[in-house]
Amino acid sequence: MIEVPVPDRAAREAAQARLDGLVKPLGSLGRLEELAAWLCAAHGSLPPRPLDDVRVVVFAGDHGVTASGVSAYPREVTAAMVRVFLAGTSGVTVLAKQIGARVRVVDIAVDQDLTALPEVPPAVVAHKIRRGSGSIDVEDALAPGEASTAFDAGRAIADEEIDAGADLLIPGDMGIGNTTVAAALVAAVLGLPAGDVVGTGTGVDSGGRARKVAVVEAALARAGTGGDPFALLTKLGSACAAATAGFLAQGAVRGVPVLLDGVFSGAAALVARELAPGAPQWWLAGHRSTEPSQAFALKALGLEPILDLGLRLGEGSGAVQAVPVLRSARAVLTEMSLLSDLG
Numbered sequence: 548m549i550e551v552p553v554p555d556r557a558a559r560e561a562a563q564a565r566l567d568g569l570v571k572p573l574g575s576l577g578r579l580e581e582l583a584a585w586l587c588a589a590h591g592s593l594p595p596r597p598l599d600d601v602r603v604v605v606f607a608g609d610h611g612v613t614a615s616g617v618s619a620y621p622r623e624v625t626a627a628m629v630r631v632f633l634a635g636t637s638g639v640t641v642l643a644k645q646i647g648a649r650v651r652v653v654d655i656a657v658d659q660d661l662t663a664l665p666e667v668p669p670a671v672v673a674h675k676i677r678r679g680s681g682s683i684d685v686e687d688a689l690a691p692g693e694a695s696t697a698f699d700a701g702r703a704i705a706d707e708e709i710d711a712g713a714d715l716l717i718p719g720d721m722g723i724g725n726t727t728v729a730a731a732l733v734a735a736v737l738g739l740p741a742g743d744v745v746g747t748g749t750g751v752d753s754g755g756r757a758r759k760v761a762v763v764e765a766a767l768a769r770a771g772t773g774g775d776p777f778a779l780l781t782k783l784g785s786a787c788a789a790a791t792a793g794f795l796a797q798g799a800v801r802g803v804p805v806l807l808d809g810v811f812s813g814a815a816a817l818v819a820r821e822l823a824p825g826a827p828q829w830w831l832a833g834h835r836s837t838e839p840s841q842a843f844a845l846k847a848l849g850l851e852p853i854l855d856l857g858l859r860l861g862e863g864s865g866a867v868q869a870v871p872v873l874r875s876a877r878a879v880l881t882e883m884s885l886l887s888d889l890g
């Protein structure tokens with residue numbers, strides 16, 4: 548088990564006491580109040596630190612299930628999108644610019660060899676585990692040992708960002724077919740039928756969704772029940788799922804808040820909790836995805852999404868947009884005056 552620190556209860560209570568005394572009816576700032584107190588507990592201080600240095604890490608990699616027609620887009624899009632992230636014109640990069648967050652893309656398991664491309668700096672491929680992950684309906688996603696190597700890579704990446712000054716971490720994902728893998732992981736951890744967790748991802752039609760359900764059913768039957776989280780990631784996950792899980796766990800280990808994004812980070816979080824049971828105390832859910840497996844994962848983790856904008860992009864795009872809400876929560880706590888000042 549990975550040990551995780553406990554957020555500061557006294558700071559949370561002090562924050563709640565101040566919130567109750569602000570110039571407003573008791574409780575009238577709703578969820579903002581809960582988030583403000585949460586930030587105080589995470590930072591162990593009232594006021595909490597500013598959330599100035601927000602860092603998104605996009606874990607890029609391919610998934611063998613794309614061979615089964617589970618996505619509306621071809622797997623080549625994954626590698627192509629790495630170049631878009633580097634060019635700064637992806638959905639998450641544009642949204643991150645709005646809030647002053649950095650976006651880093653890492654090639655964990657992109658099918659293509661990106662090292663030959665002049666626009667791909669060596670740092671992007673420094674944590675590469677393999678080229679693509681296995682098709683979980685017919686084979687294990689990973690070779691023995693790769694799940695823990697990828698998990699450790701995710702932890703190391705979180706450490707790099709935290710050591711460089713991150714106040715808040717956001718996991719992003721880029722991998723055609725990854726909503727199928729996310730559904731399989733959530734179904735396996737929570738014991739749910741494939742038909743309940745599978746969604747339409749990038750926008751597959753009813754035939755595509757039926758293929759996804761069949762792939763997840765075959766994967767669950769092949770993997771069987773039980774097994775430790777690394778066995779789960781090996782059989783039903785991917786190198787990106789393992790790396791994302793490590794990233795989420797390490798944020799918690801270091802006591803740095805993490806804002807989960809869509810379905811892929813939700814599934815990785817569910818697996819990470821199996822390894823680090825205290826970790827969800829350091830996580831918030833940025834937004835509600837349209838994928839059913841994300842809703843199941845968040846419910847199991849006890850997390851309520853901050854935003855619900857109907858997004859189904861991934862990349863960290865939803866979580867990034869929740870950052871201004873967190874900043875607002877901090878602002879009301881620190882800048883509003885007190886009812887007692889009215890005399």
Ligand SMILES: Cc1cc2ncn([C@H]3O[C@H](COP(=O)(O)O)[C@@H](O)[C@H]3O)c2cc1C
Nearest residue numbers: 618620720721722723724725726748749861
């Ligand atoms: C151009 C493009 C950019 C994306 N950025 C994120 N995704 C998202 O869609 C994919 C998952 O959906 P599915 O399981 O249906 O393939 C992942 O790559 C995810 O990051 C994208 C997908 C596309 C096509």
Ligand SMILES: O=C(O)c1cccnc1
Nearest residue numbers: 748809810836859860861
């Ligand atoms: O909500 C998500 O995270 C999502 C949905 C569809 C495709 N990619 C990501």
